[in-house]
Amino acid sequence: LPRFDCDTDYDMAFEEFQNAAIDYLSKNRDTIFDAPVVSAKSAVAKAEPVSYGRDRPFPAPLALKKLLSQPGSNKETMHYELDLKGSELSYRVGDCFAVYPQNQPAEIAAIMDALGMDSDDVVEWRGDVMGIDQALQRACLQQITLDMMRLIAATSGNASRPAAVALNEGGDALEEFRQGHHIIDLLQTHKTSGIGPQTFVSALRKLQPRLYSVASSPTAQPDRVGLVIETLRYEWNDRSVQGVASCWLADRIDESQTVPTYVVKNDDFQFPYDDRPVIMVGPGTGVAPFRGYLAELEARRLSNETWLFFGHQHQAFDYLYRQDLERWFESGVLDRIDFAWSRDQSDKVYVQDRIAEQGAELWRWFERGALVYVCGDAKGMAPGVEAAFAAIAEQHGGKTDGQAWLQQIIAAGRFKTDVY
Template sequence: MELIRQSDFLLDPRKQEDLRRFAEGMTREQLLWSSGYLTGFGESAPASKIQEDIGEKITILFGTETGNAKRLAELLAARAQAMGVQTSIQDMLTYGRAQLRRDRVIVLIVSTHGDGEPPDSARMLLASLTDGPVPDLHGSRFAILALGDASYPKFCQAGKAFDIALASAGAERLLPRVDCDVDYERDAMYWMEQVLGALTTGKSSPAVPFPAPVPKQGYSSHATFPAVLLGKVNLSGRGSDREVWHLELDLDGSGLHYAPGDIVSVAPSNPPQLVEELLDRLELDHKASVRTRQGEMPLVEALAAHYEITRITWPFLERYARLSDAKALQSAIAGRDVNGLDTWTDGREVIDVVGQYPVKGLSAQSFADCLRPLPPRRYSIASSLLAVPGEVHLTVAAIRYSSHGRERLGVASTFLADRVAIGRPVPIFIEPNAEFRLPEDSGQAMIMIGAGTGVAPFRSFLQEREALGAAGNNWLFFGDRHFSTDFLYQREWLRWLRDGRLTRLDVAFSRDQERKIYVQDRLRERAGDVFAWLEEGAAVYVCGAEAMGRAVHQSLVDIVQSAGRTQVQAEEYILELKQTGRYHRDVY
């Protein structure tokens, strides 16, 4: 802490001790974050001056599924407020047309999920800008940060839709929209600088550069914790066409903590065989040195641990096409043939592009520059710290399939299933998921709906409620393919059912009969009881694939409608559940 000692003369002894205590035990990244944050207080213009210059408050809106957009909105709000800018932050779910007409400086941070879908919380606001009479927003200014995944064809579609809609309504862009891939931190921080700079340029002190956000617990995608694998068990029965693993990781010495509903992000490595085959196809020297965000290293190491090579993204195709002589690829890129390229890339990987469109004389650095960083893979936590102190449990389906004449492997799932031995470390960090929390009232009833590995967080929920002795009733709907091979955690559910911790259990095994039955069908079959639970205040939780989430949502609307409401009233009923924190979804 030499820097603090050199500045001792600026602080009285008590403040010196407070500062030392504050900094003690912090990681380098946390110290850098704190430094940048405190710098903002020193270098910002006086609050009254900045507010006088801007003249209006900034309204920051977020639309989120996983909480990332909300966290960025909170960071921007904190920085703006530290500069003295009057700021309000609001979930798009509770923001309406009247407020849109009133507010003059609107900053939106919105994610996209599934096939270009906006978050549930953003749907109504977007509809108010695109359906029916459009509000007149002349005189308003806006900026948009769009979050997405470039491996999907409709990358950042929700942000793009808001951008077009607001401009069409007459609002003026403060600056061009920024679209962020899964490694969004750097672009997001730069965008925040630009937003505050655009509001204050020429009028007050410029915004102090944002440091990258660092989780409170000191670990992130850039600084993971090596959690030792304590054990793993294949939950799938003999003869199953699936392979689902239960994994237990040791958090000893990490200081990490989590709540039921939170996420473990795993930083995997690519399958070694795929890396070798890709290098052979490229005819590049394995030891060729390349520059990466982590520093200079051999190409083989970069491809193994730092670059995405199993998903084809639009930015990769654009960059690679510029190096290629392939007219068909260049034409598709130039014509923005998203649908055509999406069809071709489905089930293919980077190695297929390289094989189809080889580039003569390609350098190792040029190829590496085409790739995006290897993003962490996110898994719902399947345990409670109260039940298993010092551990975190995961439920992971190993992805293996054949397409276009090649065997394909899921990066993280087979990393965990095949390539990490018991006793070896798994690089992880914890991501809070504030949108998927247990009810604050332990006596409140829950309806939990999960399919496949989507049941994982409900294991953590029941472990937590059991450890706390919570009085609330719990109803689980679980679905998978076959009763005999795919009833994940069967013994635990049956024990909780026998002990009364699980009040009701309904299962749907889709392929055990001629007509496929899913969790949404079981919900409809129990419509009367489900509605009664809702009327008595139960909270609803849904976890699983996006398609399942949509089907379950429609079932809930149908259930309310079957109780005598119109379709509009039923949709309003479900919306009210969301607005009052009684309807939570974690879909992917």
């Protein structure tokens, strides 16, 4: 069988592989199997009922929607709770929930407009026949696929335009072009005449679910899951862009509607419920799993030693879950909390700076068997936090090579990251 390489949008490639595999196995079963082959029909008959998952998300009613950031913040951050009753979905702190969003109607309209299509146009989308607008609801309207590049480059009048030039050049130029534009940018700056609805949708990939860290305790709220989500709005290529999932939830879903969701287990980011101390680093929405863990400790009446490093731009606007954190600090569920408000003074201060300041004490926690958890921004924060811990090992732990020590404790499961 040929190898099929899959990325997150694996459905079509997997389906092709599955069909090829079934075909191969059925043609060669005499030589492959010693034992009699169970027919596909009887195997299906014995199968367990399908549970909710990626291919069958649970339509969870939105039970609560609340603004967490204060008016005046540069970042809108929301708290959502999904009602899981009847789903039999179970989760642990450290897991994620995947959410299937819907595209913005204005973006669908802009694409149809750029292509001169109307809602009477019918297409086939992944085996089903539907109106073009419905197909565009199911497709990723941002990422430009290679097929889309080829389609636009081959369209009459585009031979010397940027997409064709980037495609011919390939390599970094092609990647840069694809990263620097969404589909609507491409359509509005290139000729599109002659591109039919079916040809266009065939060059799109499926809209992907978005992952969100659990921010609640399954013991305290077994039928609900809490999520903390930053609403993404930004200016780009001279237009206002909205994050697909975060703006769908913030702007177009209310408490009477449902959110298609499923659980994504994360065995590599599980928390201890024995007496080991826990150091948590979670600025911004990275606080999610730590809110879940502290709520879980409270619900189970456990008293692990806990230390949270939280950060954001401004204390006055961005202190997420302030009431919860203050309550846990007062009751002793949370033993220590250090803040990094990056824009409350002239010099920017981040969680990694606070970690460096607390090096001696952190090393003592480490010697007592502490586990470190880091959640949130993968680009700036996580490498900065890793470097800060490596420096602490050299400065306070007498290690000659802090990076080597860090790799060892990562391998030993004492330094866990869940970053995005």
